[in-house]
Amino acid sequence: MKRGQMEVVGLLVIVILLLVIGLIVLRFSLRPASTTLTDTRSSLESTRLLQALVLTTIQGISFQEHAAACSTSSTACSRLGQELEDIFSVILKQGQQSSFYLLSEDQNIFSFDNCPLGVFSSYPFTHQGVFYEVKLRLCTAQL
Amino acid sequence: MTAQHSTKGQVHLHETFLVLFVIIILLLLGLLLYSKFFVQSLQTRAATLSERDATVLLTKLTSLAELRCSDKPCLDTSKFLPFQTLTQQRRASYAPLLGTLRITVEEIYPEPLTDAVCTKTLYLQPSYPGSCSQWVLYNQQPKTLTSTQKFSTIVSLYYPETQVYTLGRLHLEVYRP
Numbered sequence: 001m002k003r004g005q006m007e008v009v010g011l012l013v014i015v016i017l018l019l020v021i022g023l024i025v026l027r028f029s030l031r032p033a034s035t036t037l038t039d040t041r042s043s044l045e046s047t048r049l050l051q052a053l054v055l056t057t058i059q060g061i062s063f064q065e066h067a068a069a070c071s072t073s074s075t076a077c078s079r080l081g082q083e084l085e086d087i088f089s090v091i092l093k094q095g096q097q098s099s100f101y102l103l104s105e106d107q108n109i110f111s112f113d114n115c116p117l118g119v120f121s122s123y124p125f126t127h128q129g130v131f132y133e134v135k136l137r138l139c140t141a142q143l
Numbered sequence: 144m145t146a147q148h149s150t151k152g153q154v155h156l157h158e159t160f161l162v163l164f165v166i167i168i169l170l171l172l173g174l175l176l177y178s179k180f181f182v183q184s185l186q187t188r189a190a191t192l193s194e195r196d197a198t199v200l201l202t203k204l205t206s207l208a209e210l211r212c213s214d215k216p217c218l219d220t221s222k223f224l225p226f227q228t229l230t231q232q233r234r235a236s237y238a239p240l241l242g243t244l245r246i247t248v249e250e251i252y253p254e255p256l257t258d259a260v261c262t263k264t265l266y267l268q269p270s271y272p273g274s275c276s277q278w279v280l281y282n283q284q285p286k287t288l289t290s291t292q293k294f295s296t297i298v299s300l301y302y303p304e305t306q307v308y309t310l311g312r313l314h315l316e317v318y319r320p
Contacts, residue, residue: 010162014169021173028180037191041198045296048205051216052299055308056252062308090252091297091310 042119046136049091050123054134058083064127071104071130080110092138099137104130115139190292197294197315204246204313205298210280217299217308223248223278224266230281238283245316246281250300252310272302285320292317 056063069076088098097115101108118139125132209226212219230237255276259265265275293316300311
């Protein structure tokens, strides 16, 4: 092998080494971060929140009774809305947006919609023979 | 002629050394980068696994018979102080299950009047449950502590004395030895 050819081979070796290093860097830096666990945690959190909310005693009356009253009276619904606003302001992180829906026999009786896209959870319950369902959507920030 | 050959040979030798030097530098650079990213990925994996463990533990805690309500998905506050005593008395039984961590519960809704930590004295006061709003259920620190990780979840708290359900937060502070 001539001297010139030897130098070209040496240069090639260096280029290949640089390429390998570049590939290693790319492999680690371009790997997308896993969001599965975060989503699972958010979903678990919002389900637990709904479970706990349905049991909560609000101003001496259970949430379930508030829901029953809301299905017949708009005044009761606005009172429930104010209480829920207080609850969510304490429970959620500052600035975290959420959407909440209360359904009675599959009819929406109360809702507020501040989060168009996020982790969604629902929790059904019955009160005095009537089927109710609460739904909650939380935007990206964690609880 | 001999001196010229010697100079040429020295130049070749220098060239070879230079190429070898560059190759070794590049290899070391590659190794350094690889180890840096490897350690970084290990740290990320450790954090993910730790978070997964904590999520499982949070779920396990909310379903512990020693803490939960008998018929509803809530935590019975009247069981908190007995649980605290139990974990202290039977540390050997609970340590493998819970590990080195601090478990606390705080009431968040309705907004508590005090942030006092519940004790037997406060529990026996007529103003209870208004006399305190936090419980330290378990606290086991390792001998050496390097870092802590905090996790929490919303729970429903039941007061059998008043038959009232409130909202609370169950906190886990996982100690890393």
